[in-house]
Amino acid sequence: MQENEPQNAAFNWSTTFVRSLFEEGIEHVVISPGSRSTALTLAFSAHSGFKKHIGIDERSAAFTALGIGKYTGKPAVLICTSGTAAANYFPAVIEASQSGIPMIVVSADRPPHYRGLGASQTIDQLKLFGSYTVFFHEVGEPDSHEKSKNRLKLAASQAVQISIEKSGVSHLNFPFSKPFEPDRKYLKQVEFENEKQSRRPSPKYTYETGKMELGETFWSDLISAERPLIVVGPTSKSDKLDFITQLARTLDAPVLAEPGSQVPTSRHTIQGFDGFLRNNENWEELNADLILRFGSQPVSKAVNQYLDKHSDTMQISFMNPNQWIDGSLSSQKQIMLKGALLIPEVTGSAGKDWLKRWKKAEKDFKAFREEHLHPSAPITDGYVFSKIMETIPKKAFTMLSNSFPVRDMSLFGEFDGKEIFVNRGAAGIDGITSTALGLSIAAEKPGVLFVGDIAFLHDTNALLMAREVSQPLVIVILNNGGGTIFRMLPVHQIKDKYTTYFETPQKVKIAALCRAHNIDHTLVSRPEQIIATFDKLIQKNGVHVMECMTGADESMEQRHALWNFKVTESS
Known part of the structure; x- marks a missing residue:
């Protein structure tokens, strides 16, 4: 033979x-x-x-x-x-x-x-x-x-x-x-x-975890909370968190769902929390007496600081059996979630004004943000985010790079009902564009990647695989002249060292790089170009680079303004 x-x-x-x-x-x-x-x-x-x-x-x-x-x-x-x-x-x-x-x-x-x-x-x-x-x-x-x-x-x-x-x-x-x-x-x-x-039909191997039932004592503790809060970090397909909305409804709890959490939008989900929770003067008004945590460690510095401040509050981390998640070391109880949580017919004790407080903070913050998001020269990272997120098709997925994009989405973007992905396991900037290509290949639908100039340059070999993408994939590069994420750190004050060793602005001509890979490139430098350019590119099959020239100083000033927002007390 x-x-x-x-x-x-x-x-x-x-x-x-x-x-x-x-x-x-x-x-x-x-x-x-x-x-x-x-x-x-x-x-x-x-x-x-x-x-x-x-x-x-x-x-x-x-x-x-x-x-x-x-x-x-x-x-x-x-x-x-x-x-x-x-x-x-x-x-x-x-x-x-x-x-x-x-x-x-x-x-x-x-x-x-x-x-x-x-x-x-x-x-x-x-x-x-x-x-x-x-x-x-x-x-x-x-x-x-x-x-x-x-x-x-x-x-x-x-x-x-x-x-x-x-x-x-x-x-x-x-x-x-x-x-x-x-x-x-x-x-x-x-x-x-x-x-x-x-x-022959391709077999579909599935791993069913079933339902997970917890005892009466556990649920009596949960429903006795008057100010319950649910926090959901980034998740993976194996996390099985489809019950979050039902849980929020049962407890009448606000839900802080980060980009990448894949939690569907409901009246309980809160937007803009990375803005109004940055100011610790707002914590007293939004002081939880029970915090339920799901998914990975939150990305948001504001949320992590809030969790640290509430270390004396009962915090319960529901974890994937394969991953122990409590990077803030603030949870008092850890539960391995071996299946979707079976929620009994119970009613929570949350006060009627508890969810209203969070909704008021969200509404007031959005109004405050709207005042600060306006056309400018140079344009800001936040303005690009706000405009593009308004026009992304519902059916499209979004991938967020690490550094500022994953944080700016919570601060500037409205991501109601949108499918958002992040790489927050090790939270590196390597392979961001390649990951987006993989998402596009698997999803077979339009997609958008928000990425900074340094992260994009870090993974330029991804452009060699652009031919594998058949659906529209718009790579929105926020070119603010280097790794401006370091401006959040004390090292930014060491002016004679900072730019050379940390921000590292590059002189690469991204347009020339795209031409070398036979990839469409559009330069955006004015506010009125943003939506017109994006709307055109998201309709065209293949990979397209939309390079937005933004101001680093102006973008940081805008972030700091939003981080300082003060919630007024509920009447």
Whole structure:
């Protein structure tokens, strides 16, 4: 048989693995070219049941896979060659691990007899990602024995199911000896056989957690609160927090839902809290006696300071079983949420004016913000956010870069009902554009990325994968001349060191960079250009860069003005 011929061994081994992944419902694979991974690459190329994406830079490829997993809740598979190729996955592996995103890394490797001898392109890849994976398996060299093939199939199942159930990264390491390329006839035969499998409906592996029921004592404590508050940080698909609105209704509690929380808008959700909670003079008027926390640690400095101030208040953190979240060390009780919370037929004791206080603070802050958001030259980051968020289509998703964009959304943006994504696991600026590309690939609908100039330049290799995007993806670059997030820190006062070592303004011509990648670029420098430009670009398929030249000083002045807002007491 052809499959038992030595030349076909690596390809046959890889084909067994690829078919097993298909049986588990895997749909996306992101492949970075390489020699040692040839058999794996060809095995995926021979199977039409997968959506294949080619990323020549492994770091960008990994963040693209992260974006796919972030949107779908299922892992995308990464394929790379041996050596430092897999090491370039590490930043995305860390982000996936800490934000609860499923991902599968498949690294090709030199066979064991090359290891430790200084052989070219050979490093120690065993458990390369340390404790950041939920599953690791050294697959072993191709083996035709039936038990070995059964173990390979099981490894594929383990990688998928553990990645989903534990919300993290699986890593399989494949050592290969030459030859990697199969006989041409055998390749064609496998393609023909795969078509039969591809025509079958793709199975959908789902991990159902069911309902989680808590006792009467627990609920009696909750409903006795007169000033309950719900705080929801960024979440992942595995968090299962669809019950938040019902919980808020039961307790009559305000909900502080951050961008990326995916909490639907209701009369209980509060906007603008990153503005009016910055001023600690407002805390007395909005003083909670019970705080229920869900999702990741909040991004908002205002919310985190509020939680610290309320460290004597009963705070309960409901956590994903795979992630312990309490970065502020302020919660008195932690509950592992193993399913959607089953809410009994009870009624809370919140005072009638409690939610009204928060709604009044929201309304007054919005009016105050409107007074400060006006056309100016130069335009401000906040003005760009406010104008674009007004016109983003309901069906479009939004991705926010770290640094100021993720914070400015809470301060300036109205995100009622909008689908917003963030990378807050490790909160780095690496791979932001690539993550947005992955979201676009998986969502197959229009999308918007808000990113600063430094974060954009940090991930320019993402532009190499722009061809993978078929729907409109508008990259809104807030070019304020460097890393202005550092202006929030005391180091900003050390003027002779600050600009050179921290803000680091760059002289890169982003328009020229876009032309080099054959990507549409539009420069915006006047207020009246913002909506007209965005409305045009969001209708055009493909990746478009909308570079907004904003004033760093003016933007900071505007933020400080909003942070100083004072809530008037309720009558």
